[in-house]
Amino acid sequence: MSTKPRILLVGAGAIGQVFGGFLQSAGCELAFRVKPKHAEEARRGFTLYELGVFEKDPEPRELSGFAVLCSDEEVAAERWDQIWLCVSSTALRAGNWVEELARATGAATWVMLQPGLEDREWLLQRIAPERLLTGMVPFLSFHAPLSPQEPVPRPGTAFWFPPLSRGLFSGPEERLQEVLRALRAGGYPARRSPEVARAMAIPTALLATFVDGLEAAGWSFERLLEPEPLEQALQAAWEAVRIAAWRTQQRAPPVRPLLRPWLLELMVPLASWAAPFSLESYLRVHFTKVADQTRWMIREYVALGLQAGLPTAALRAAAQRAEDRHERHPGTPSSL
Incomplete structure (x- = not known):
């Protein structure tokens, strides 16, 4: 054997x-x-x-x-x-x-x-x-x-x-x-x-809201960094971080001072330079395939936030925009 x-x-x-x-x-x-x-x-x-x-x-x-x-x-x-x-x-x-x-x-x-x-x-x-x-x-x-x-x-x-x-x-x-x-x-x-689930809760919340904002901006870093879409993404990120911290019984880290437009304007080109491929193309291709997961995660943050009595206005708006996009352009569902 x-x-x-x-x-x-x-x-x-x-x-x-x-x-x-x-x-x-x-x-x-x-x-x-x-x-x-x-x-x-x-x-x-x-x-x-x-x-x-x-x-x-x-x-x-x-x-x-x-x-x-x-x-x-x-x-x-x-x-x-x-x-x-x-x-x-x-x-x-x-x-x-x-x-x-x-x-x-x-x-x-x-x-x-x-x-x-x-x-x-x-x-x-x-x-x-x-x-x-x-x-x-x-x-x-x-x-x-x-x-x-x-x-x-x-x-x-x-x-x-x-x-x-x-x-x-x-x-x-x-x-x-x-x-x-x-x-x-x-x-x-x-x-x-x-405890991996606890360690990854807040980074995942940031990633999910960033990806949702990028999708709303047509998978364009340039459009995401415009004032209105960027502010929408940052507000949703802050709400998701607080909800993730509550769900995993952590103190919400002081990330709000870091969620600044100028910082993202610096980080996005740096990340794009470091990756040995088009990061913008990767995010579009990969997260289009798992778009149902991203939408589901945003809805999950909303449900948990309402349960905890935490702010969810930006997340609820993001969830609605995501559903509207999906109705106009259905994505490719994940598969086994």
Whole structure:
């Protein structure tokens, strides 16, 4: 019997492929759980490109030699050590597949990567707490090329770790150490954290409101930095930060002095310069694919804010604008 960790990744998009690449490098046996319509593409394997800050010609790396499963019966026929949830917060809640997968996977460790404030609590109603680890995604990944100006030898998934980024994980110690060992053996910058969901709540609130504001500005940094859209985004960010702090029982940090137009006007060009690809294009492509998740997160902040008696006017306005945009231009839903 093989002693290699047997890992099932739910979702074979850009995030699932990147984690799969590192876990396979560590010697783990992989399988992807996908919808039948994605099975043929997954069975052909994936091409990965790891980008550096000044990387112009990344070397392709093939990810292959894994199983592709499309049903709970196929999953239940195998033994699994780890289940990785590499789908969006909204895909997590689509139907009852999580309950069915939980029944099919025995006592396996589950690793969640979803960013929503309530995602962990939702999963804990279906997965025993001693089996559930929480992680975050510190890299940016996308289908390459983003544009003709960013060529690659052949289409694939590119990913980039911003400088000093680390992949945080938390959960029951024994299971946590098993996951950290596997990731580190594959070269992934994994690090233990006391409580990932709490640590990421406020940065996630800032990111979600920034992305929503950028979408409202037509995915243009220049238009986002105009006075009216920028003020709308900053007000929504401040409300979301206070709500995230309340939900995770933290003191709201003094971020309001930092939410200044001049600071964003400095940070946006700096971030664009540091990324080895078009950051504006990346945000448009990636967050259009998970637009349903962003809208859902904004609505979640509103609901929690009303529950806490905190200001939500800017978030409610943002939620309405997002729904109006979606009705005019429906996005691409997240998928398993």
